[in-house]
Amino acid sequence: MHGTFEQNDLALGPLYKRVKTLLVEGLARGDWQPNGAIPSESRLAEQYNVSIGTIRKAIDELVAEKILVRQQGRGTFVAAHGxxxxxxxxxxxxxxxxxxxxxxxxxxxxxxxxxxxxxxxxxxxxxxxxxxxxxxxxxxxxxxxxxxxxxxxxxxxxxxxxxxxxxxxxxxxxxxxxxxxxxxxxxxxxxxxxxxxxxxxxxxxxxxxxxxxxxxxxxxxxxxxxxxxxxxxxxxxxxxxxxxxxxxx
Amino acid sequence: MHGTFEQNDLALGPLYKRVKTLLVEGLARGDWQPNGAIPSESRLAEQYNVSIGTIRKAIDELVAEKILVRQQGRGTFVAAHGxxxxxxxxxxxxxxxxxxxxxxxxxxxxxxxxxxxxxxxxxxxxxxxxxxxxxxxxxxxxxxxxxxxxxxxxxxxxxxxxxxxxxxxxxxxxxxxxxxxxxxxxxxxxxxxxxxxxxxxxxxxxxxxxxxxxxxxxxxxxxxxxxxxxxxxxxxxxxxxxxxxxxxx
DNA sequence: AAGTGGTCTAGACCACCAT
DNA sequence: TGGTGGTCTAGACCACTTA
Incomplete structure (x- = not known):
């Protein structure tokens, strides 16, 4: 049995894809600034009521698309132009x-x-x-x-x-x-x-x-x-x- | 404690990278033909004495590099030219x-x-x-x-x-x-x-x-x-x- | 020392395909 | 029906950064 997803547990594809969508929406909204850190994986797992592995899979794709950047020991950051x-x-x-x-x-x-x-x-x-x-x-x-x-x-x-x-x-x-x-x-x-x-x-x-x-x-x-x-x-x-x-x- | 890796448990980077190297070597050697299936994930996990998640991570990268192609329910195949x-x-x-x-x-x-x-x-x-x-x-x-x-x-x-x-x-x-x-x-x-x-x-x-x-x-x-x-x-x-x-x- | 991402494991269940 | 990949979870430990 997989974790509940707030009120929104309709079958709209894989859970990690929905998490990814939420993250992209947050980025588009400006919740986190370029070069700034997004919440830690464990914090996101709590907020969204999903396991940390699911969060990681969502972030994996955003990193592959160069929208986020991971730095071991520091956090995950919004890719900025330089x-x-x-x-x-x-x-x-x-x-x-x-x-x-x-x-x-x-x-x-x-x-x-x-x-x-x-x-x-x-x-x-x-x-x-x-x-x-x-x-x-x-x-x-x-x-x-x-x-x-x-x-x-x-x-x-x-x-x-x-x-x-x-x-x-x-x-x-x-x-x-x-x-x-x-x-x-x-x-x-x-x-x-x-x-x-x-x-x-x-x-x-x-x-x-x-x-x-x-x-x-x-x-x-x-x-x-x-x-x-x-x-x-x-x-x-x-x-x-x-x-x-x-x-x- | 992670799984043993045949005789070869030297610390040469992450386990899934070593698995990936073994797979690429097999491909270069012609162990599996283009358009043919590689062994199933569970079989590879047994052969290499590694968990299935580790195998999946190695295959994930080869799929991202378009060297392998996954097909749900059928298997994982060597990308062929057509x-x-x-x-x-x-x-x-x-x-x-x-x-x-x-x-x-x-x-x-x-x-x-x-x-x-x-x-x-x-x-x-x-x-x-x-x-x-x-x-x-x-x-x-x-x-x-x-x-x-x-x-x-x-x-x-x-x-x-x-x-x-x-x-x-x-x-x-x-x-x-x-x-x-x-x-x-x-x-x-x-x-x-x-x-x-x-x-x-x-x-x-x-x-x-x-x-x-x-x-x-x-x-x-x-x-x-x-x-x-x-x-x-x-x-x-x-x-x-x-x-x-x-x-x- | 505390917090972060990185790796690895083990097991459950689902979706899909072949037979 | 049995086998395959796909998803999700839970927990352990490691590597790295910061204070």
């Missing part, structure tokens, strides 16, 4: 030395515009909705190697200004997290080869029409809600996009 | 409809050559070692969209001939698996944009110099031994490379 996580999970461009370096970003433009069909579709908005468009140049080892165009829903990022954006902490996802409570936990990317347009060719110091790698990225927070759409164009003459699949530590 | 697995884990090109289709491959050339510096490095060989070079064109929805150049060590694939290659089962990795006992379990890829050369431009029906997506892939079997090096050049005018990161079922 340079390490950025480099490890969200930045795939690497030079010939195969070592990942943190890029330097320089702002090109910050505008409020209307969503076109593509941006609306990717962000789950409708055409002509207000969006913020930000253009960045990324430098690596002294060279401009990537031009990013970022789109954010004005509804989600209502008070975001150019000043707030440029005075952000080191990563952009950190800004979303600390200022807007939006924790990017997953992305999908579409890659293709394209010809450099005149404007980006000038910035990247390559001939117009030279091949560039285009990366369309959608960043999601909890419950698969899209919060950022980004188009990157990368000069891959000296750098490559690294994709190590199915890697386990 | 069209499904190919599309799901090893083929990322998709048309505008976002639906994955299985490509049609046509052989362009089959040659025995010597490894140049790049091929040697990627396959862990030395320069001038004998390698097999195979060129393929991949068709999707009636269009030639990708030219592949595959390099295989002649030492590993000693008896491979053009005839054997063209009369293979549906996927190439299936051929490696059934004929050579080499199960591809992981790949790493490097992507960049490049300009189409004359030969590939003709095949892909695009202008010479048009941007193409280049994918350098190394395929590994157990214990991270490289068995195939492949360079793909893709016309991404109508197709994209899809990368869904950190996706859990």
């Amino acid at each position: 340079e390490d996580r950025f480099l490890y999970h969200f930045f795939h461009i690497v030079g010939s030395d195969r070592v990942k370096h943190f890029p330097v970003a320089k702002l090109l433009s910050f505008k409020k515009v209307r969503a076109d069909a593509l941006v609306a579709e990717r962000l789950g908005l409708t055409r002509n909705d207000r969006v913020i468009q930000i253009q960045n140049v990324l430098w690596l080892e002294g060279k401009a190697i990537e031009v990013d165009t970022i789109y954010l829903s004005s509804a989600l990022f209502a008070d975001l200004t150019r000043e707030i954006f440029v005075s952000r902490p080191s990563t952009i996802y950190q800004l979303y997290q600390v200022r807007y409570g939006l924790n990017v936990i997953r992305t999908t990317e579409r890659l293709r080869a394209a010809a450099a347009r005149a404007d980006e060719a000038a910035v990247l110091e390559i001939p117009e029409g030279a091949p560039v790698l285009e990366i369309e990225r959608i960043a999601f927070t909890y419950s698969d809600a899209p919060i950022e759409f980004r188009v990157s164009r990368v000069n891959t003459a000296q750098h490559v996009y690294l994709n190590d699949l199915d890697r386990m530590p | 069209e499904d697995r190919f599309l799901y884990h090893f083929f990322h090109i998709v048309g505008s409809d976002r639906v994955k289709h299985f490509p049609v491959a046509k052989l362009l050339s089959f040659k025995k050559v010597r490894a140049d510096a790049l091929v040697a490095e990627r396959l862990g060989l030395t320069r001038n070692d004998r390698v097999i070079q195979i060129q393929n064109v991949l068709w999707l929805e009636g269009k030639a969209i990708e030219v592949d150049t595959i390099y295989l060590s002649s030492a590993l694939f000693a008896d491979l001939t053009r005839e054997i290659f063209v009369s293979r089962p549906s996927t190439i990795y299936q051929l490696y698996q059934v004929r050579y006992g080499l199960n591809v379990i992981r790949t790493t890829e490097r992507l960049r944009a490049a300009a189409a050369r004359a030969d590939e431009a003709a095949v892909l029906e695009i202008p010479e110099g048009a941007p193409v997506l280049e994918i350098e892939r190394i395929a590994f079997t157990y214990s991270d031994a490289p068995i195939e090096f492949r360079v793909s050049r893709v016309n991404t005018a109508q197709h994209v490379y899809l990368n869904d990161l950190d996706r859990m079922p």
Whole structure:
């Protein structure tokens, strides 16, 4: 006979999946801050009236999805964005030395515009909705190697200004997290080869029409809600996009 | 007090990791065939003198790494290559409809050559070692969209001939698996944009110099031994490379 | 020393599949 | 019906961190 589950003992799938859902809901609600600890496994087992093994199995999955981080002897923490996580999970461009370096970003433009069909579709908005468009140049080892165009829903990022954006902490996802409570936990990317347009060719110091790698990225927070759409164009003459699949530590 | 472990109870890390190592060694040795079942969890628990929970934890990781596949009520099976697995884990090109289709491959050339510096490095060989070079064109929805150049060590694939290659089962990795006992379990890829050369431009029906997506892939079997090096050049005018990161079922 | 996560065990019951 | 994996529990001990 398994443990009772408060009032809510309806058969809605395995118990540990329901515990996992409760934890994700708590995270989405902001019950625990990024870099902060969630309650200990034994405390959660008491609160939810389930065994510690069930709690562990729920947390196991959240750790595998990189939403939580375990530290033996200290506790379990909400994954926060910083340079390490950025480099490890969200930045795939690497030079010939195969070592990942943190890029330097320089702002090109910050505008409020209307969503076109593509941006609306990717962000789950409708055409002509207000969006913020930000253009960045990324430098690596002294060279401009990537031009990013970022789109954010004005509804989600209502008070975001150019000043707030440029005075952000080191990563952009950190800004979303600390200022807007939006924790990017997953992305999908579409890659293709394209010809450099005149404007980006000038910035990247390559001939117009030279091949560039285009990366369309959608960043999601909890419950698969899209919060950022980004188009990157990368000069891959000296750098490559690294994709190590199915890697386990 | 935990269970004894045959003669081998030295402290070499967690018990379930040692069980996992034993299972991988068995797989590499060919103790169980692809698509065949490994012994049941209870049988393995007896054989290794370990509790069933420990066996499950070892298998859990191998399932997460897609080396094994569980089927409730039937057993646990060695992951085998087929069209499904190919599309799901090893083929990322998709048309505008976002639906994955299985490509049609046509052989362009089959040659025995010597490894140049790049091929040697990627396959862990030395320069001038004998390698097999195979060129393929991949068709999707009636269009030639990708030219592949595959390099295989002649030492590993000693008896491979053009005839054997063209009369293979549906996927190439299936051929490696059934004929050579080499199960591809992981790949790493490097992507960049490049300009189409004359030969590939003709095949892909695009202008010479048009941007193409280049994918350098190394395929590994157990214990991270490289068995195939492949360079793909893709016309991404109508197709994209899809990368869904950190996706859990 | 107290508290945390990490490992391991043992046993019960359930859901599913084959026969 | 018997065997398989899937879930859940309960308790012991270990390894690590912090105070």
